[in-house]
Amino acid sequence: MSSEPAVQTITSGAQRTNVPVVTVGAFYERHAKKLQLKLEGGRGGLERRIREPTINRPGLALAGFYAYFAEKRVQVLGAAEQSYLKNLTRPQRRRRFRALCQAKIPCLVVSRGFHLPPDLLAIVEEAGVAVFRTPMITMKFINAATIALEYDFSPTVTEFGSMVDILGIGVLIRGASGVGKSECVLGLIERGYSLVSDDVTRVKSLEGRELMATAPDVTRYHMEVRGIGIINVVSVFGIGAIRIEKRVDLVVTLKDWQELEEVDRIGLDREFYEILKIQVPHITIPVRPGRDIARLIEVAAMDQKLKGLGLNSALEFNNKLISLMEAQGS
């Protein structure tokens, strides 16, 4: 059918993608609480880098098999590894454990609340490998740690736009400076929605599935409004007016009325804005004095919510119209 929606993708100009460097120390600092980690020894190893965002259980390595050893990953000694070590003779156990510590592993985690025996702890200190203890069950720890590491390793870009949460729909508002982004964001805050970030937004790709937006630490909770200056959104509007992070569900580009040649009047065609290889639904709203842009963005967000439920107003309307005309003709 020729009324099939066309699809168009705009790719974000933001280029400075960076996958962050994650050290053992940073990982510990960030997730110690959630993963119930305690540093047992090998403090000298905190500077080491975790080079792959996942976990390895070094059972085969302890058995002496080092082909395909995933040394870039956090090594977890669960009940199986620990009981294996216990069953070795003392000199054998020390030799095998030393070999593991001499590989280029980032760190060791001993799960289920076990302690490393003093002779092995000495090896760890000597090799400069940090060892942590957690009371968590091995599988639970692995799941939680993998999620935490994925988050830390997510590529991030900086988008020039403001981020607002409208009834659970995360909207990134873009537009040339002076087009009225901040006024529009203010209008949305006044309507009771929450600000994530003003003007500059950090966007993270979570496992290539979804985009998470947050404010840069320095500017968080603040906005710059022409003619007023910098305001603290929490102080002016209350804690309900802000949100730490939000998934990006919709990108809205504000454009001067005169610069737009053709405006989509029906919303049948789908447009996407690509950030970090993830496509987000995109619309362009023409700006003209007297137009209540905040209100328009609010409606766009709600329409997006409907689309998320599989309800495309424009498409449904048009299909109804076409079948009405067909019925009349026959």
Next chain:
Amino acid sequence: MGLLNRRSAADSVEKLEKEMTIINRLGLHARPAAMFVRVASRHRCDIWVAKEGEEISGKSIMGLMMLAAGQGSKLHIRAEGPDAAQALQEIEQLIQSRFNED
């Protein structure tokens, strides 16, 4: 003198009308309606579209869709203004081109 000029310009306002038939298979649905309005809005003249006694502005998408003009429908199109002839010609071309559909 100036007054007189203005009056004579007003006198030259064109009033034209024409019967046109929708020929594309799906009729005047959302996308063709948007194209129609885009062409109509480029002109200064007023444009009126009538079907079976119902007349709406040719610059309104919702109006055009309300007509539910399917394939074979006859539209009576009036244009009133300085560029009426040009407008009617372009609209006719658009309808003849089946709105780039089919």
